[in-house]
Amino acid sequence: MSHRDSLSSLARHVIQPSGITSTMWPRVDERARACGIEYDRWQDGLGRLMLAKRADGSFAATVGGIVMSICRQTGKTFTVGTMIFILSSLIPNLTVVWTAHRSSTAYQTFLFFKGLAQRKAMRRFIRVVHEPQGRPEVIFVNGSRIMFGARESGFGRGFDAVDVIVFDEAQILSEKTVSDMIPAANASPLNIGLVLYMGTPPKPTDPGEKFTELRRQALAGEDDMVYVEFSADRESKSDDRKAWAKANPSYPSRTPESSMLRMKRQLDDDSFRREALGIWDEVAFISAIDADRWKEAVVERRDGGGVTSYGVDMAPDRSSLAIGACMKHADGTAHIELVRFEDPGIKGVAWAADWIKERWPKTAAVVLDTSSPAMVLLNELQKRHVKVTLTNYSQMGQACGMFEDKLTHGDLKHLPDDEQVPLSLAVQGAVKRDIGRSGAFGWNKKGSDVDISPLVSCTLALYGAFTSKRNPGRKQRMVKLA
Known part of the structure; x- marks a missing residue:
């Protein structure tokens, strides 16, 4: 069974694990609609892949992870965030760690979740939203919890059992951080162990080796992982509206031209190509063996x-x-x-x-x-x-x-x-x-x-x-x- 169809005509790369027979996405989508949330075509396709399952009922991408190279101003935080929120309401005692590189990003994401929790249709799922000792979390009545924090302040180390890990700003992510946190997902009490990486193409000065390596593995044909990339053609000009539409599936329907122009004014041309057009720097493959x-x-x-x-x-x-x-x-x-x-x-x-x-x-x-x-x-x-x-x-x-x-x-x-x-x-x-x-x-x-x-x-x-x-x-x- 393939869940690529709704994505393949929009995204540059859509790579899925073998052996997919079903997906949990329809349950998430049904509850989302009941709560007043509707997904666009690309979001629906991405959701189906993220929650794809094998014949034994296990999630299909638990080995290689779910990797998303998606530019800014597309609604990827909305897509992944609402999925995680609703998943937590559906699966009792689910433990989620949402980690970003910067404290400001992690806190903004927490405020987004806080806003979801305050929606009338979602309040019945929530026990409490609070910030104990400056560590924000959302706790559900069914025992699930979502914790937020920044990697720059050491958040994420020391967890011994986590069901889902979200690495936001994955373009700034060291191998050491991943090595510190992945064992917690391997010890998932619910035997879920989903790890999501989402970010934009790293700058040359970013510690982006992990994100780059995950992309390389996906494009080289590694199985057991989901990889989705939205990006414009490499030769695209930064003011080309067709390139904007190719890189950003939400433009112009949900992402207005004014948002794109604002980014263009704030970012230099190289940064705009990476963060708004999703274009990766060319990787010069150097043979490992002389x-x-x-x-x-x-x-x-x-x-x-x-x-x-x-x-x-x-x-x-x-x-x-x-x-x-x-x-x-x-x-x-x-x-x-x-x-x-x-x-x-x-x-x-x-x-x-x-x-x-x-x-x-x-x-x-x-x-x-x-x-x-x-x-x-x-x-x-x-x-x-x-x-x-x-x-x-x-x-x-x-x-x-x-x-x-x-x-x-x-x-x-x-x-x-x-x-x-x-x-x-x-x-x-x-x-x-x-x-x-x-x-x-x-x-x-x-x-x-x-x-x-x-x-x-x-x-x-x-x-x-x-x-x-x-x-x-x-x-x-x-x-x-x-």
């Missing part, structure tokens, strides 16, 4: 005498399963190879578990990343008594750093590209994504047609080779990798 160093690392054949480890990864759409191998030598050098690369849709995955089991007695480590679809192999491998090493985002950062360091210092070797075409294409199509604020990074892909699973599998194999304490108990002059 082409010259990769070429210098080529060997015609692998030296023997080392110990082998394996890494397994699967493309996000499950179109490929890659097994990478790394042979670690006593002098600290390493050799990587892509040893298997198959389509699970044709071959399934059990073969991979059998293949690894056969080699396990002579293997130092088998590595999977917990965020990879390849985790479907975990039980199969454990059933075959293969000990699996699992990596999280932090360890993946270490693995990618290790890969880069060894390649830079000449300690990493690989076979010619024409013998390892999928790995070569993955290397050429890989870019970096930041992990945290310490300088750690992971691999990402330049576009939706790039499959980096061969590179990720070899990186995991390298990590396993240099972190495993397992001794296979046999060293041979030549060990067969494939």
Whole structure:
């Protein structure tokens, strides 16, 4: 079931999770109408996507989140705010955290909710609207609550159980803040865990890496997330009314020309293009792996005498399963190879578990990343008594750093590209994504047609080779990798 139709003709990008079978939006819309609120076509389409569900009744975008790049003066706070308000009235004991970067924005949003609570048709849902110790909140008679605060003052840290998090002004959002708050959503008592990011394209001086990365993931084809972007064409002029209409779905019906002209007068041209037209700065994709160093690392054949480890990864759409191998030598050098690369849709995955089991007695480590679809192999491998090493985002950062360091210092070797075409294409199509604020990074892909699973599998194999304490108990002059 697709919920894109009412949006796709209006928005530049509409990306939805797979497996959607229903949406909770009609219940929200019904109560909204009873309270005198009516949504425009684009708001209706956005609402349907935000509250889309899978066949098991879970919300569809709980993994990657709901990401909205929508310019100012469109009514996005009204759309998301009224949805959150009505959702809170429908679901007992729902806990919502609404956080903005600036205190002024967070407080203005609270005043908007306070106004909703004072509407005659909505008063029956409200127990109290107050500001205990300067921390505004709306508490509902059914036990739900919405709390408001600013990230610049530390709001949001320390919550241990939250059902919905809204990151307003997401163009100013650090990875550290997200890392501090997301665990609270993972502990959602109601098993909801919705995270919404909404903002405008970040300025070069904004700490906008997180918002930029989410957009890049969406456009690269990541599943389990909603991404909606309204924006004018890149070559648009700032005074072009057609561009205004393309970027702002509420212009001119709800957003009058005077509002657009006011913004145009207050903002410089670059800021107007970002905040009023939704135009993102061009991102110059820089390959993560230096082409010259990769070429210098080529060997015609692998030296023997080392110990082998394996890494397994699967493309996000499950179109490929890659097994990478790394042979670690006593002098600290390493050799990587892509040893298997198959389509699970044709071959399934059990073969991979059998293949690894056969080699396990002579293997130092088998590595999977917990965020990879390849985790479907975990039980199969454990059933075959293969000990699996699992990596999280932090360890993946270490693995990618290790890969880069060894390649830079000449300690990493690989076979010619024409013998390892999928790995070569993955290397050429890989870019970096930041992990945290310490300088750690992971691999990402330049576009939706790039499959980096061969590179990720070899990186995991390298990590396993240099972190495993397992001794296979046999060293041979030549060990067969494939």
